[in-house]
Amino acid sequence: MNYYSTNKQTPATGLHEAVVKGLAPDKGLYMPEVIKQLPREFFEHLEELSFQEIAYKVADAFFGEDVPAETLRRIVYDTLSFDVPAVKVKENIYSLELFHGPTLAFKDVGARFMARLLGYFIKQEGKRRVNVLVATSGDTGSAVANGFLGVEGIHVYVLYPKGKVSEIQEKQFTTLGRNITALEVDGVFDDCQALVKSAFMDEKLNTHMKLTSANSINVARFLPQAFYYFYAYAQMKKLGKADNLVICVPSGNFGNITAGLFGKRMGLPVKRFIAANNRNDIFYQYLQTGIYAPKASVATIANAMDVGDPSNFARIFDLYKGSHAAVKEEISGATYNDEQIRETVRTVYNETGYLLDPHGACGYRALEEELCPGETGVFLETAHPAKFRDTVESIIGDSIEIPAKLQAFMEGTKQSIPISKDFESFKAFLMKE
Numbered sequence: 339m340n341y342y343s344t345n346k347q348t349p350a351t352g353l354h355e356a357v358v359k360g361l362a363p364d365k366g367l368y369m370p371e372v373i374k375q376l377p378r379e380f381f382e383h384l385e386e387l388s389f390q391e392i393a394y395k396v397a398d399a400f401f402g403e404d405v406p407a408e409t410l411r412r413i414v415y416d417t418l419s420f421d422v423p424a425v426k427v428k429e430n431i432y433s434l435e436l437f438h439g440p441t442l443a444f445k446d447v448g449a450r451f452m453a454r455l456l457g458y459f460i461k462q463e464g465k466r467r468v469n470v471l472v473a474t475s476g477d478t479g480s481a482v483a484n485g486f487l488g489v490e491g492i493h494v495y496v497l498y499p500k501g502k503v504s505e506i507q508e509k510q511f512t513t514l515g516r517n518i519t520a521l522e523v524d525g526v527f528d529d530c531q532a533l534v535k536s537a538f539m540d541e542k543l544n545t546h547m548k549l550t551s552a553n554s555i556n557v558a559r560f561l562p563q564a565f566y567y568f569y570a571y572a573q574m575k576k577l578g579k580a581d582n583l584v585i586c587v588p589s590g591n592f593g594n595i596t597a598g599l600f601g602k603r604m605g606l607p608v609k610r611f612i613a614a615n616n617r618n619d620i621f622y623q624y625l626q627t628g629i630y631a632p633k634a635s636v637a638t639i640a641n642a643m644d645v646g647d648p649s650n651f652a653r654i655f656d657l658y659k660g661s662h663a664a665v666k667e668e669i670s671g672a673t674y675n676d677e678q679i680r681e682t683v684r685t686v687y688n689e690t691g692y693l694l695d696p697h698g699a700c701g702y703r704a705l706e707e708e709l710c711p712g713e714t715g716v717f718l719e720t721a722h723p724a725k726f727r728d729t730v731e732s733i734i735g736d737s738i739e740i741p742a743k744l745q746a747f748m749e750g751t752k753q754s755i756p757i758s759k760d761f762e763s764f765k766a767f768l769m770k771e
Contacts, residue, residue, distance in 0.1 A: 554593025
């Protein structure tokens with residue numbers, strides 16, 4: 339299948355090049371030329387299939403023309419070595435727990451898939467080292483670093499904003515060593531993302547080293563996130579609650595919800611989506627006004643959503659052919675400040691015993707406020723609450739248990755290199771590598 343750029347100023351290319359390049363030469367994001375509809379029979383029996391079986395069928399629609407069936411099956415099954423259960427929080431509101439992977443965050447799915455697919459392409463090429471640049475506001479860095487750890491022929495540079503990710507998140511990608519380098523940027527997430535994008539556009543740097551991205555701008559990172567939307571539907575269908583399904587996605591860079599929208603185009607019977615923002619409510623404001631106006635991000639307790647210029651808005655805009663009315667028809671928005679997030683975590687914990695992380699709290703609250711009679715809501719619980727231990731404990735007034743996976747990271751020694759947000763300094767660093 340060919341992939342075109344959202345800026346439409348460069349020729350379409352194949353999956354291999356789209357994955358290895360990450361960003362199109364005209365600075366646009368790659369989109370598949372065709373979004374294949376899955377057969378009706380698939381949805382009729384979806385609840386009878388395993389997560390891996392469902393995911394392989396979806397992956398085949400995206401990547402089957404470019405990757406041999408057995409190779410693709412192995413990548414999918416190896417990626418999804420953990421469950422993604424839908425857990426009831428209260429009547430007609432379910433949490434899709436995406437934190438059962440190695441780094442306890444939803445990005446484990448896309449990062450693990452991309453690492454394996456990119457590894458396959460690199461072996462085919464037999465060329466020099468590929469360098470992965472990834473900007474993170476929290477969980478992306480740990481998921482990508484751990485997904486690529488030890489993968490032959492790949493070196494990962496994780497750029498993260500100094501003092502703006504939780505200690506546990508930071509430890510998950512700064513303690514690994516080997517083929518992972520952590521770069522501590524004196525700025526905010528948008529500065530990290532700008533450095534990555536500028537690096538891809540710099541001719542001298544790209545001549546010096548082969549670069550790609552593992553942010554959700556890469557099609558191999560964001561498309562696999564569609565897997566768990568289909569699995570969520572299958573679980574709701576098994577419970578007899580799939581007829582009027584509303585899915586709420588805590589949204590930062592908008593790769594996650596974009597994958598869900600692709601699923602809907604493939605025939606997934608989701609009634610509508612809700613994009614839940616924290617104070618960084620650029621998309622929410624777009625829904626209200628029809629004007630997309632990026633601005634500097636502000637720090638919140640839901641830090642992985644602290645994005646002032648979401649990259650994947652370009653894909654949403656392209657998917658709906660620029661129609662504000664069409665976007666509003668399938669997506670509504672919500673926005674919450676830190677106090678509202680705290681209130682939601684505290685209230686849900688006290689009333690139900692279910693512990694939300696700050697991002698999932700935005701998703702839960704939007705469903706509670708916006709669900710209509712007869713609808714069932716599923717929100718994405720994108721990370722384990724223990725990854726935000728200090729914040730969550732201060733909210734509920736109680737201690738929470740740290741899973742063994744996280745505890746192991748906490749015992750490691752931080753290794754990071756401080757850099758400024760100036761691109762020329764960043765470029766000079768990479769030119770020495």
